Amino acid sequence: ITVLAAAAAGNEVTSNVTLDVNDIPQRYDEAQLWRIYNISEGMQQKVPVGEVLENKFGGNIWKENSKFLDISISKDHLKGARSFLSAHRLDAEVLSDNIQSMIDEEMMEGISGSTAADGMRTKKATRSNMHWKDYHDLETIYGFMREIRSKFPNIVRLYTIGQTAEGRDLKVLRISENPRENKKVWIDGGIHAREWISPATVTFILYQLMANWENQPAHIRGLTWYIMPVMNPDGYEYSRTTNRLWRKNRSASRRAQCNGVDLNRNFDIGWNGYGSSTNPCSDTYRGSSPASEKETKAVAEFLAKRKYNLEAYLTYHSYGQMIVYPWAYKAVKVKDSAVLQRVASLAVDRIAQKTGSTYRAAVTHEVLGIAGGGSDDWSRAALGVKYVYTVELRDRGAYGFVLPPRYIKDTALEGWTVAETVAQAIKTSS
Ligand code: ARG
Numbered sequence: 001i002t003v004l005a006a007a008a009a010g011n012e013v014t015s016n017v018t019l020d021v022n023d024i025p026q027r028y029d030e031a032q033l034w035r036i037y038n039i040s041e042g043m044q045q046k047v048p049v050g051e052v053l054e055n056k057f058g059g060n061i062w063k064e065n066s067k068f069l070d071i072s073i074s075k076d077h078l079k080g081a082r083s084f085l086s087a088h089r090l091d092a093e094v095l096s097d098n099i100q101s102m103i104d105e106e107m108m109e110g111i112s113g114s115t116a117a118d119g120m121r122t123k124k125a126t127r128s129n130m131h132w133k134d135y136h137d138l139e140t141i142y143g144f145m146r147e148i149r150s151k152f153p154n155i156v157r158l159y160t161i162g163q164t165a166e167g168r169d170l171k172v173l174r175i176s177e178n179p180r181e182n183k184k185v186w187i188d189g190g191i192h193a194r195e196w197i198s199p200a201t202v203t204f205i206l207y208q209l210m211a212n213w214e215n216q217p218a219h220i221r222g223l224t225w226y227i228m229p230v231m232n233p234d235g236y237e238y239s240r241t242t243n244r245l246w247r248k249n250r251s252a253s254r255r256a257q258c259n260g261v262d263l264n265r266n267f268d269i270g271w272n273g274y275g276s277s278t279n280p281c282s283d284t285y286r287g288s289s290p291a292s293e294k295e296t297k298a299v300a301e302f303l304a305k306r307k308y309n310l311e312a313y314l315t316y317h318s319y320g321q322m323i324v325y326p327w328a329y330k331a332v333k334v335k336d337s338a339v340l341q342r343v344a345s346l347a348v349d350r351i352a353q354k355t356g357s358t359y360r361a362a363v364t365h366e367v368l369g370i371a372g373g374g375s376d377d378w379s380r381a382a383l384g385v386k387y388v389y390t391v392e393l394r395d396r397g398a399y400g401f402v403l404p405p406r407y408i409k410d411t412a413l414e415g416w417t418v419a420e421t422v423a424q425a426i427k428t429s430s
């Protein structure tokens with residue numbers, strides 16, 4: 001688009017340059033978030049409700065499972081979408097009647113929260129600007145990782161495992177007292193850009209580990225931890241600067257409006273199957289081939305080289321409050337699913353005790369439907385990792401991806417509880 005349109009959109013125009021449509025901040029004024037039940041009834045009439053709402057009514061799917069569909073509808077399409085639903089005798093519960101005001105409140109709370117006088121507790125452990133009263137940009141997160149490395153030079157290593165399409169570094173920390181012999185745990189966050197609670201939780205796990213490393217129990221100190229808080233840095237920054245609800249990475253597509261690949265549909269397992277899209281404009285676009293994306297390739301290569309002793313693969317997403325395990329790409333359970341269910345249930349119980357939140361432990365395809373190309377399935381199929389979990393953090397739809405900063409600490413504690421429980425399970429199973 002031209003500078004004039006950019007000015008109209010409220011962008012500062014300094015010189016006579018052409019601005020990219022992708023740089024215009026996306027607003028969601030009076031857009032609503034709907035939860036639609038009984039979509040399977042619509043399916044029987046051969047109407048893929050989510051697809052129609054996306055393609056004809058500017059909808060954006062937030063979450064879809066066997067019970068309901070959460071979808072945002074822009075202001076201009078509310079009327080049409082409502083009549084579409086009633087024509088198919090479907091009911092929508094309005095979870096939010098103004099998504100933009102949710103986004104604005106999330107931001108305001110962060111601003112006022114970070115000027116508060118507490119937070120000294122976090123200062124003691126690190127000199128960085130890190131805290132868990134608000135979400136942070138990539139540079140702050142990377143600064144925190146460097147900080148940890150310089151505080152513990154003997155046991156911490158910082159890797160740059162690749163770059164993104166936009167040239168950002170992909171960074172992983174390794175914490176280990178004995179890299180040759182320890183069993184290994186991998187933890188990642190931020191595969192999906194808009195799930196901000198995920199990088200916040202993974203950095204908190206890092207903090208929990210290191211703030212008290214000397215006093216950690218042997219089953220934690222005796223592991224090698226690989227931690228990647230942001231697997232999708234381009235998408236994450238884009239969701240902070242331009243479109244709060246962006247999900248994919250930012251790799252270029254032929255159509256400028258349709259950039260990005262869903263990294264959790266891009267791994268080489270059931271890639272060509274259900275639950276992903278071949279359309280670059282879709283939010284679940286699987287990419288042109290397995291591991292077509294730099295992020296996917298970097299992680300897959302890094303892990304493949306280190307699969308010896310790799311016992312756990314934990315990946316943090318939001319939302320839904322669930323701990324799920326393979327398979328996702330087919331409606332089959334892994335042969336040791338009883339073990340995975342037991343450990344996940346234990347984490348669920350501990351979370352309930354600690355914060356009072358209700359999580360659910362289950363096999364992925366049963367609660368989230370079948371979807372190929374996921375990092376979780378890949379780690380099991382390609383590397384043989386035993387404890388593979390995708391953790392869907394808070395909430396259950398009240399705020400969805402736009403979780404207010406006041407919930408970060410307790411949610412992150414729930415994420416930490418899962419990691420602790422898995423570490424303990426590794427110890428007892430050896
Ligand atoms: N919300 C996540 C996603 O859609 C769930 C991941 C579960 N695992 C999977 N392989 N689909 O990516």
Ligand code: ZN
Pocket residue numbers: 191192195317318
């Ligand atoms: Zn996700």
